[in-house]
Amino acid sequence: MDFKTSEGKKALIKKHTPKTKWYKNCPFAFMFGGGICVGAELLERLYKSLGANEKLAATLVSVSLIFLASLLTALGIFDRIARYAGAGTLVPITGFANAITSEALDSRSEGFILGVGAKIFTVAGPVITYGLFSGVLYGIIYSVTNFFLRT
Amino acid sequence: MKKVIKLDTPPVFTSYAAVGGYEEGRSRIGDKLDLCDPGDSFGQKTHELAEGEMAKCALNIALSKAELSHEALGLIVAGDLQNQCIASALGLGSFGAPFLGVYGACSTATESLLLCSALISLGYTSLAAAVTSSHNSAAEKQFRTPLEYGGQRAPSAQWTSTASGAFILSSPFSDINAVYSAREKLSGSGSITHSAFISEFMIGKVVDGSTKDGSNMGGAMAFAAAESIISYFEETGYSPSDFDYIVTGDLGRVGKDILCDILESKIPAAAQRHTDCGLLLYDSERQDVHSGASGCGTSAALLSCHFLPLLERGDIKNILFLSTGALMSPSSILQGSNILGVAPAIRITSTKRDF
Numbered sequence: 001m002d003f004k005t006s007e008g009k010k011a012l013i014k015k016h017t018p019k020t021k022w023y024k025n026c027p028f029a030f031m032f033g034g035g036i037c038v039g040a041e042l043l044e045r046l047y048k049s050l051g052a053n054e055k056l057a058a059t060l061v062s063v064s065l066i067f068l069a070s071l072l073t074a075l076g077i078f079d080r081i082a083r084y085a086g087a088g089t090l091v092p093i094t095g096f097a098n099a100i101t102s103e104a105l106d107s108r109s110e111g112f113i114l115g116v117g118a119k120i121f122t123v124a125g126p127v128i129t130y131g132l133f134s135g136v137l138y139g140i141i142y143s144v145t146n147f148f149l150r151t
Numbered sequence: 152m153k154k155v156i157k158l159d160t161p162p163v164f165t166s167y168a169a170v171g172g173y174e175e176g177r178s179r180i181g182d183k184l185d186l187c188d189p190g191d192s193f194g195q196k197t198h199e200l201a202e203g204e205m206a207k208c209a210l211n212i213a214l215s216k217a218e219l220s221h222e223a224l225g226l227i228v229a230g231d232l233q234n235q236c237i238a239s240a241l242g243l244g245s246f247g248a249p250f251l252g253v254y255g256a257c258s259t260a261t262e263s264l265l266l267c268s269a270l271i272s273l274g275y276t277s278l279a280a281a282v283t284s285s286h287n288s289a290a291e292k293q294f295r296t297p298l299e300y301g302g303q304r305a306p307s308a309q310w311t312s313t314a315s316g317a318f319i320l321s322s323p324f325s326d327i328n329a330v331y332s333a334r335e336k337l338s339g340s341g342s343i344t345h346s347a348f349i350s351e352f353m354i355g356k357v358v359d360g361s362t363k364d365g366s367n368m369g370g371a372m373a374f375a376a377a378e379s380i381i382s383y384f385e386e387t388g389y390s391p392s393d394f395d396y397i398v399t400g401d402l403g404r405v406g407k408d409i410l411c412d413i414l415e416s417k418i419p420a421a422a423q424r425h426t427d428c429g430l431l432l433y434d435s436e437r438q439d440v441h442s443g444a445s446g447c448g449t450s451a452a453l454l455s456c457h458f459l460p461l462l463e464r465g466d467i468k469n470i471l472f473l474s475t476g477a478l479m480s481p482s483s484i485l486q487g488s489n490i491l492g493v494a495p496a497i498r499i500t501s502t503k504r505d506f
Contacts, residue, residue, distance in 0.1 A: 003377055003413045009361035013370040016408040018306040025303065073299045082301025083439075089301050102297035109197040123296060 025086050032081070032088030040065060040092075062093055069097035074105065099124040154353050155386050161348035161500070162268040162320040164463075165278070165330050166217035169455035170209045171448070172287065172313030174440075178433045183456035184314075185212045191288060191313050202231055202286035202315075203242025209317035210243060210282050217319065218333040224248040224319075225276025228266045230259035231284045232311070232447060234293060238284055248280070257372075257401050258355065258476030259283045259447040260316060260454065261495045265352040267320050268497070277322040284315035285446030294365070294481055305366035309403045309445035312432060316451025320349065331504065338460075344503065347462040351387075351498040355379050357478065360490040368477035368490060369406030369429065369442055375492030376402060376475050377413040380421055383471065383496055391420035395467035398458065399494070400450035400474035401429035403443030428453035428474075450474040462501040469500050 002008035040061050047057040069089075072078040078098050082089045089095055100120055107119035121128060168185045171178070176187035186208055188194075193204040206229065214221055227246060229239035230253040239252050255262035263281035271279055288298055290311040296302055321327070331343045358378050360371025376399050384391060391397065402410055407427045414422035428450045429443035454472065461467045478491040 003374055006359070006361045009359070009374055012373075012409050012412060013362055013367065013405075016405050016412065017367055017370055018405070020305060073301070076299060079299050079301045083303060085301075086303045095301065098299070098301045099297075102299035102301075105299055106292050106297040109199075123300065 028084050029086045029088035032085035033091055034088075036065070036089070036092050036094060065093050066097040069094035070101040073098045073101040078102075096124055096127060099127075153386070155351055155383060156269070156353070157351050158268060158272050158349065160272060160323050161350040162271045163323050163327060164347040164349075164459055164499075165319045165321045165327065166213045166219065166334060167316065167318045167455045167459055168209050168212035168216060169314060169316040169452040170205055170212070171315075171452060172205075174287070174310070174433065174438060175312060175314050175452065178438065180432060180452060180456040183460075184452070185209070191286070198286055198288035198292065199233060199238060200241065202233065202238035202284050202289050203240075205286065205313070205315040206231065206239055206242040206282050206284040206317070207245070209284070209315040210246065210280055213280070213317040213319050216334050216337055217330045219278070219319065219330070221246045221248070223278050224280055226251070226267065226270060226279035227282060228253060228263040228270075228279065229282035229284075230254050230263055230447065232256070232286070232290045232293070238286070238289070239282065242284070243282060249276075255447070255474070255493060255495070256476030256478050257285070257445055257447045257449065258474040258493050258495055260400065260451040261472060261474035261497055262476075264318060264320070264349060265354065265495055265497050267318075268349040268352060271320055271322050277324070278319065279321075280317060280319050282315065282317045283447045283451040285311055285313070285448035287311045287313045287446070290446060304441055305364075306441055307364075307367040307370065307403075307405045308441045309369060309401065309429060309443050310433065310438075310440035311446035312444045312449045312452065314446070314448030314452040316448060316455045318451075318455070323348070327504070328506065342460075343463045345463050345465040345501040346504045347459055347499055347501045349497050350500045353379065353383055353496045355473070355493045355495040358492045358494075360477065360492045362490055363484060363487060365479070365484050365490070367405060368445060369401070369403035370409055371490035372475040372477050372492040372494065373402055373406040373409035373413070375494040376406070376410050376473055377417075379473055379494040379496050380414065380471070381417055384418055384421065391418055391424050394424055394469050394471050396426050396458070396470045397421055397424045398450075398453075398470055398472045399425065399427045399429075400447075400476075401443070401445040402427045402475055403429040403445065405442050406475070431457065447474065447476075458499070462499060465501060465503065467501070469498070472497050472499055
């Protein structure tokens with residue numbers, strides 16, 4: 001293979017770069033992600049048995065998961081679990097909590113205003129931006145269809 | 152155009168030292184490092200300051216081994232991986248010597264050594280220090296994701312080493328025997344039977360790595376290493392069998408495989424002599440480093456802990472040392488630029504010293 005042309009280089013890189021082990025990562029992600037969901041379900045039942053209604057119990061579950069993920073991040077445990085869990089810890093709300101807490105920890109040395117305050121959303125920012133954007137988009141579609149359905 | 156410069160009065164390695172952090176302390180060279188901080192902090196509040204302090208420790212140890220005063224230093228050439236090369240300036244500014252901050256990504260060890268030897272040969276100073284450092288936490292934070300971020304690394308990803316190497320070079324006219332006897336007090340009498348010199352250097356050119364994958368820097372740098380090695384042997388006419396080792400900086404597993412694939416078809420003898428600091432540093436059985444080590448401290452630490460002691464004992468006589476750098480920034484990657492590689496080279500030879 002010609003190592004001086006772009007095509008040759010790309011072929012050499014492809015030939016020697018090991019592939020991600022999806023057959024190992026996927027089952028791990030499924031088990032960890034599923035485990036988190038089972039835990040969340042148990043928590044919801046616990047909150048309900050303590051007298052919370054449907055809406056309050058769901059909010060309390062989210063708050064609990066965010067708290068636990070942030071605590072484990074701060075203790076330096078979360079990233080060790082995530083090394084095996086992959087998407088299993090990334091996709092649930094735990095991944096979002098971790099992205100925010102880890103960035104806050106890193107930028108702490110740069111002060112509370114321009115450090116933590118400005119940089120806390122560096123990793124999680126896209127989720128918020130496009131979460132809000134899709135909320136607006138959904139709202140417009142909802143209003144327009146509602147308007148035509150009524151008339 | 153002539154690229155390989157032969158130094159008529161090759162500068163000699165007077166003294167050297169390497170320090171590291173936690174992973175380096177339990178790496179293959181753990182017992183050979185001059186200092187290890189299992190906390191990676193070197194007594195500092197931030198990772199950024201820790202890197203500067205680490206470089207300072209390395210240079211101080213190198214000076215004290217040779218019983219030299221920092222006032223004797225006529226020049227410091229230093230580099231690191233942080234933005235604006237700040238760790239070196241913060242850590243080494245207090246030595247009060249003329250300072251050149253250099254950036255060559257992970258090729259900084261060779262870059263600073265060749266600049267030192269060129270300036271010594273020009274007569275700028277008779278005693279100069281080349282210092283290189285990289286800090287895993289500072290680099291991860293700057294180039295990738297926050298430290299505690301829970302993500303999976305690609306199999307081709309490498310682990311940035313927390314390490315610093317300091318090398319003191321002097322012109323061959325200095326009274327080297329006094330320094331050697333000072334150093335032998337620590338390393339044992341008879342441990343320095345040979346002097347190690349930088350006898351040639353070649354500045355690397357920038358080579359397109361043809362990948363945008365920041366998790367595969369070894370692959371991107373392999374082409375620069377291949378071009379440097381091939382053009383070195385073409386120009387000098389040497390045979391790779393004249394060399395004990397052809398050492399690259401931090402290609403890791405993927406980069407070494409690509410380089411050896413290329414060399415096998417061009418100069419097979421060079422492929423046989425090739426070894427890579429990125430694969431020598433960590434023990435991949437015990438340490439979760441994927442494709443190997445990276446970071447400019449990697450080649451500096453290996454040169455100080457492994458290759459220079461071998462050269463000074465006379466076990467090996469002649470090595471070609473190329474640190475490999477992946478040139479990119481977080482912005483350039485996001486904007487879709489390819490990762491570029493550069494591989495400067497120095498030839499280090501050893502000759503029996505006169506007592």
